[in-house]
Amino acid sequence: ETGVTQTPRHLVMGMTNKKSLKCEQHLGHNAMYWYKQSAKKPLELMFVYNFKEQTENNSVPSRFSPECPNSSHLFLHLHTLQPEDSALYLCASSHPRGPNEKLFFGSGTQLSVL
Amino acid sequence: GESVGLHLPTLSVQEGDNSIINCAYSNSASDYFIWYKQESGKGPQFIIDIRSNMDKRQGQRVTVLLNKTVKHLSLQIAATQPGDSAVYFCSWYLFMDTGRRALTFGSGTRLQVQP
Numbered sequence: 001e002t003g004v005t006q007t008p009r010h011l012v013m014g015m016t017n018k019k020s021l022k023c024e025q026h027l028g029h030n031a032m033y034w035y036k037q038s039a040k041k042p043l044e045l046m047f048v049y050n051f052k053e054q055t056e057n058n059s060v061p062s063r064f065s066p067e068c069p070n071s072s073h074l075f076l077h078l079h080t081l082q083p084e085d086s087a088l089y090l091c092a093s094s095h096p097r098g099p100n101e102k103l104f105f106g107s108g109t110q111l112s113v114l
Numbered sequence: 115g116e117s118v119g120l121h122l123p124t125l126s127v128q129e130g131d132n133s134i135i136n137c138a139y140s141n142s143a144s145d146y147f148i149w150y151k152q153e154s155g156k157g158p159q160f161i162i163d164i165r166s167n168m169d170k171r172q173g174q175r176v177t178v179l180l181n182k183t184v185k186h187l188s189l190q191i192a193a194t195q196p197g198d199s200a201v202y203f204c205s206w207y208l209f210m211d212t213g214r215r216a217l218t219f220g221s222g223t224r225l226q227v228q229p
Contacts, residue, residue, distance in 0.1 A: 002157065002159065004157070006157075042122075042203070042219060042221055042222050043158070043203060043205075043219035043222075045216050045217070045218070048214070048216060055212065055214055056210055056212060056214060056216055058210070058216075090157050090158070092157075101146075101207075101215075101217070102148060102160050102163065103148075103158075103160075103217055104160070105150075105157030105158045105159070106157050107155065107156050107157045108156075108157050
């Protein structure tokens with residue numbers, strides 16, 4: 001659909017679990033993003049990667065650990081999460097071309113922390 | 115993807131009517147703005163964009179208006195259809211502490227189209 005695929009679509013985990021979210025883009029983009037979407041703060045930026053290098057960490061707790069092995073793949077490793085971390089986690093990608101930079105989003109992973 | 119929506123402002127319109135969704139943005143230095151549409155179970159999808167040197171831009175059935183003086187964006191949807199039912203977000207670029215630009219989103223408006 002959008003060229004950005006996220007897995008799994010749904011995830012339920014306990015607070016002591018370790019899990020990972022995966023994102024893959026087929027658009028040839030060089031920038032990838034993680035956003036968190038919840039009822040309290042819709043679409044909050046978490047991390048930005050440009051050409052595999054992290055360029056933005058928006059004061060995200062260390063229990064969220066991103067990994068970007070190449071420009072097409074992005075992971076979000078989760079450990080010892082809290083119930084308030086339950087949210088929709090969205091991945092996006094873009095091709096930086098100066099000021100007109102549109103983001104393309106995946107469908108998200110709906111995370112529930114018990 | 116139902117995390118968002120419990121407390122969103124809602125606009126309810128009749129099918130065939132025109133819809134106007136408003137947004138106030140925070141950064142007077144923003145030079146580029148995007149409207150996104152998010153349907154249930156999907157991620158946000160690009161609708162239309164506008165640069166700060168323009169006041170109006172038209173797409174297919176959609177028009178974006180920009181008023182930089184009062185930092186206000188609006189999205190107009192002509193002849194609203196049931197398929198337009200979704201949450202609509204405005205977005206703009208904000209400079210982060212790193213000095214880099216990042217896309218920031220407004221709180222969203224839920225559009226409900228009544229048949």
